[in-house]
Amino acid sequence: MNYFVGIDVGASTTKAVIIDEEKKVLGYSLTYSGADFKAAAEQVFEESQKKARRKEPAKFVVATGYGRRNVPFADKSRTEISCHARGSFFYFPHAHTLIDIGGQDNKIIKVNDSGKRTGFKMNRKCAAGTGAFLEEMANRLQIKIEKLNGLAEKSERDIQIGSYCTVFSATEILTRIREGVEIKDLVKGIFGSVIKRALEMDPLEGNIVMSGGVVAYNPFLVSMFEKKLGKKIFIPPHPQLTGAFGAALYALEAKGG
């Protein structure tokens, strides 16, 4: 049976999603992108092939993400902006604004009722408010990144981290540590900072969808964001795979499946 592959070589992680002609997900995999994008792409492809129980060659492969041109077995590449929009619209087929918080950048993408992209924005040069920012902050606090969500959930204080520069934010955190602020409160403040960076990018009107690794691992950040916006935020299944899934949908479309 034909199958279609999307590979998203992101700044932090590389993801693969395999779908069939009915757009059903047959398998997926992810790994750190590391320094060898080609190897990471091959690894996730092979792993997802195994999960999908497919040995025959893929019908069509679309690569996306920063390393989209480093996937030699891809038939085509598309930007992660297009692929995220496509993936998100599959699950939420109405006009919406997608906020993707990735490893290296934040994307705000607007799609209309027919799924066409009407605009997009990416964060400015600084990595503040992205996954890289959380990694840096976790490192500063000497805690594992997967512990952030649990810590923030326990906080009942509102600590403000205001800078939009990662280095300045780290300095602010040092000041808070000196003031004796507890780690859980700092982490919540850091989540608040991620939200502020996204709010600075767009008025965020209408339906909001969020995707990306930060959202996948930090549901408390999403609930903080919902509280801030005063409305529900929609999250696709496997939010970290939205771009790879969108790429797989493009692969299917390319073959007229």
Add this chain to the structure above:
Amino acid sequence: MSEEKKIAIKKIQATGFLRKIMADYFYELNDAAKEDSPKIAWCSSVGPAELLLSLGFLVHYPENHGAVLGSSRTANDYIPVANAVGYSPDICSYLTSDVGAFIKKETPLSRAYEGIEGIAKPDVLVYNTNQCRDVQDWFNWYSRELGVPAIGISTYRNIGKITDSHLQGIVQQTKDLIPPLEKISGNKFDIDKFRSVLSLSKDCTLMWKKVLEANAAIPAPISFFDATIHMGPAVVLRGSPQAVEYYKVLLKELEEKNAKKDGAVEGEKFRIYWEGMPIWGKLRNLAEFFIGFKTAVVASTYCNSWIFDSFDPEDPFMSMARAYTEIFIVRDENFKEKYIEEMVRKYKLDGILFHDAKTCPNNSNNRYGMPERLEKKLNIPSLTINGDLNDLRCYSEEQAKTNIEAFIEQLETK
């Protein structure tokens, strides 16, 4: 997908002629500096060059040298040198790269032109703040360093409707420059000479306008990236017969291309406006990138900024004041918005790219909501990329290119 395939930029035959007149210009300045005759003035690029030429000065334009430092990708060798002596990385990177190169006693001109060892030293520095305050600060640095007077014109900024009161002040300031310039040049001001230089400048600028307007054709015969190079004579040689002659030759070539529908971008699919400064160190790279996506960057505020419609030899002072006040950069947001709207219609454009140049706020027009307003009004998308004219530390190639590629993908689905 593996590596991007090699893309060839189509040649413009007139480039040989361009190289020759630019070389002649630099050598003439070099000789004058050696012989201390004629006197040399440094002038801001949209400054009162015609007055200087009429008084017999040869004119060097530090902004042109800034662009040379950028396009030769040497600017980043020099910007830190100026930063280190107190000129911030946040101010004009033309200024910092030019000053840094001066401190290091280097110029890419010596690599390009055998026998030229440095920039021709000035006898006077003449600025017009119509573009920004940085030109004045820039010239004042040289004034202190070289012990040469810096004089100039301080204009109004953010002008909507231009009134007589705006212009009278500029006319008076221009006239006030004459006595010190006469003294430095050793020549008496001659109104007929002034008229004749202004007339040549007008011819040059009108020919340059026609060159740019040739791009209203579909497909467009010349890209923005090439145009930034071919505008050299409009900047440094206006007021000379060579510049007029050059644009006649270039225009003829573009008209021939138009007759054959020979576009700069083979299979042109989309047409884009470039708002803001060029990213000098990435001209070729970006030109090839756009060609790869069959997208023509057709028109720009930047190249249009050397069109001076109002020059009138019959009324030289007032018309020069008007011409240097009418330019886009001096005007208010409403004027700028209408101007870009007109360009979008005239050149049948599909989208607008705003370059937010980190060190050039006056040429970064995305910062006060203009992209959002124009998108709504014109129903076409816009894109803002972060970068800089010269300081490549402020430019993330991967992020910029992903943005541009995504923008073109968006145009494809429209």
